[in-house]
Amino acid sequence: MSATAEQHSRIEVPDFTPVERAIINRLQTGLPLTRTPYKDVAEEIGMTEQDLLDHLKALLANGTLTRFGPMFHAGEMGGDLTLAAMRIPEQDFERVTEQVNRFDEVAHNYRREHELNMWFVLATETPEAIADTISQIEDLTGYPVYNMPKEQEFHVHLHFPI
Amino acid sequence: MSTSTSRSDHQLCDRDRELILATQGGLPLVPDPWAELGHQLAMPADEVLARFQRMQETGIIRRVAAVPDHYKLGYRFNGMTVWDVRDEAITELGKKVGELPFVSHCYRRPRHLPYWSYNLFAMVHGTSRDEVENKAQQIRELLGASCSGHTILYSSAILKKTGLRLRK
Numbered sequence: 001m002s003a004t005a006e007q008h009s010r011i012e013v014p015d016f017t018p019v020e021r022a023i024i025n026r027l028q029t030g031l032p033l034t035r036t037p038y039k040d041v042a043e044e045i046g047m048t049e050q051d052l053l054d055h056l057k058a059l060l061a062n063g064t065l066t067r068f069g070p071m072f073h074a075g076e077m078g079g080d081l082t083l084a085a086m087r088i089p090e091q092d093f094e095r096v097t098e099q100v101n102r103f104d105e106v107a108h109n110y111r112r113e114h115e116l117n118m119w120f121v122l123a124t125e126t127p128e129a130i131a132d133t134i135s136q137i138e139d140l141t142g143y144p145v146y147n148m149p150k151e152q153e154f155h156v157h158l159h160f161p162i
Numbered sequence: 163m164s165t166s167t168s169r170s171d172h173q174l175c176d177r178d179r180e181l182i183l184a185t186q187g188g189l190p191l192v193p194d195p196w197a198e199l200g201h202q203l204a205m206p207a208d209e210v211l212a213r214f215q216r217m218q219e220t221g222i223i224r225r226v227a228a229v230p231d232h233y234k235l236g237y238r239f240n241g242m243t244v245w246d247v248r249d250e251a252i253t254e255l256g257k258k259v260g261e262l263p264f265v266s267h268c269y270r271r272p273r274h275l276p277y278w279s280y281n282l283f284a285m286v287h288g289t290s291r292d293e294v295e296n297k298a299q300q301i302r303e304l305l306g307a308s309c310s311g312h313t314i315l316y317s318s319a320i321l322k323k324t325g326l327r328l329r330k
Contacts, residue, residue, distance in 0.1 A: 023228075024235070030225030031189070033215045037226075038193060053191050059228075060188075066323045067229040069188035070214070076221040077174050077182075083271065085278075101322045109321035112242065114313070116278065119242070120322070125174075146278060152253065152270035155260030162235050 019047060020064075021162050023055050027068065074123035080130050081107075081123040082149040085116040086141070093117070096141045105133045116146065177205065178222070181213055186327055189226060229325065237287045241294035242315040243301060244280035246273075251308040252282060258304055259284050264297050279311060291316070 016024065022045045031037045042052040059065045074081040088096045093111075100106055100120060109120035124130050134145045174182070180203050190198040196214070197207040217223040232240060247255055252270055259282065260268035267285040284301060288294040298314055305312075 024230060027228035028230065030227045033211065033218060033226065035196070035211065036193070037195065038191075049193055053193070056228075057191055060191075063231055064234045065228045066231050067188055067325055068191070068227070069185050070182070070217075070226045071224045071229070071325065072182060072186070073221055073224050083269075083283075087277075097321050104327040106322060107325050107327070108323040110240075110317040111319040111321055112315040112317050114315045116315075118321070119315070119317075123327075146274045148271040148274070148278075148283075150269040150271055152256060154256040154268035154270070155265060 016064075016162060019045075019051075020055060020059065023052065024059065024064070024162055027056070072123075074125070077125065079123065079125040080127040080149075081121060082130050082147055083119065083121055084134065084148060085120075085146045086118040086143050087116050088118050088141075088143060092141075092143075096143065099140050100137060103133060103137065105129065174222075177203075178213055178217060181210065181217075186325065229323075231320070231323070232287060233320070236289050239288045239291050239294045240317045241286045241288070241298065242317070243284045243286055243294075243298045244313055244315065245282040245284070245301070245305060245309050246279045246311040247282045247305060248308045248310075249281070255305055255308055256282055259301055262297075262300065262304075264288075265301075280313070286314075 026041060026045055032040050034040050036049075038052055039049040042049045045052070056065075056068060060068060086096070086100075096118065097109070097111075100118065101109055103122075105122045105124050107121045107123045109118065111117060112119050122130055122133055124133060130147070130149075134147055138145050181199065184199055184202055189195050192198050194207065196210040199205070200207040200210045203210070214223065214226070218225065245259075256268060256270055259265060262284075264286055265284045266287060267283070269283050270281055271283055273279055273281050286294050286297045286301075288297065294314065294316075298312070302309065302312065
């Protein structure tokens with residue numbers, strides 16, 4: 001296994017205040033869909049609504065949170081989603097990253113330490129758009145895309161307690 | 163525990179689609195987000211809320227939530243563990259792997275021989291490489307003789323993380 005950036009970077013212990021921890025933990029599980037959702041969560045945590053909104057804006061501004069909002073499911077919208085991988089030589093990695101990320105259909109993209117070193121999720125509004133997008137990416141970048149749609153789902157539970 | 167495919171027969175109506183376009187970057191951070199969206203889209207606040215509730219019930223919206231940068235929360239090691247599992251055993255074993263508390267996603271996916279022989283994917287996060295490897299070892303023991311190979315792909319950079327975006 002090759003050395004990675006992660007191995008060499010110092011592990012920083014995140015330094016969140018108890019209030020920030022409460023907000024991050026609570027809001028990963030979902031905002032209640034009530035008439036006053038922020039007020040309800042703020043009361044639950046024991047803070048004012050304005051305080052919650054200010055903290056939330058700050059956590060988004062400093063990049064602790066990448067997003068706050070509805071998490072959509074492309075499949076349930078009548079569209080589709082898939083995981084795809086590419087094998088990109090180092091000298092082309094930056095160019096291909098830029099080309100792949102330009103597609104709205106690319107919801108996220110990770111560099112991984114493997115011969116297949118680029119892994120991205122495609123989410124599209126129609127099922128047909130998956131294949132179209134893959135062939136556009138292949139044409140644009142000049143590299144094959146390995147499509148790995150899920151065939152069975154055993155579990156999804158994404159929560160990072162801090 | 164259920165297995166499912168990713169498709170459904172739902173069709174997005176135009177009003178729901180407008181709401182998705184208006185919120186795919188995020189929900190307004192104001193005391194009354196429904197009224198704020200209603201103002202933008204010329205829709206009563208109660209209708210905005212009712213449409214959100216319905217979209218969540220039908221699964222179009224999984225939840226309205228914070229998406230963290232897991233690196234910044236201290237989860238610096240994001241290991242995609244991948245396993246070559248006998249096709250006849252994968253349904254039973256995939257469910258067991260999915261039930262492990264430290265597995266956040268678990269899917270069966272196609273092989274791409276000869277480059278890619280792994281058909282079971284289990285995402286494991288940890289604060290150290292050792293932690294991820296100890297967890298992978300527990301999966302290895304669970305899979306036993308039905309598994310003929312595995313590896314762990316660590317992420318070394320988030321290249322993009324915007325979530326779903328509809329084309330306008």
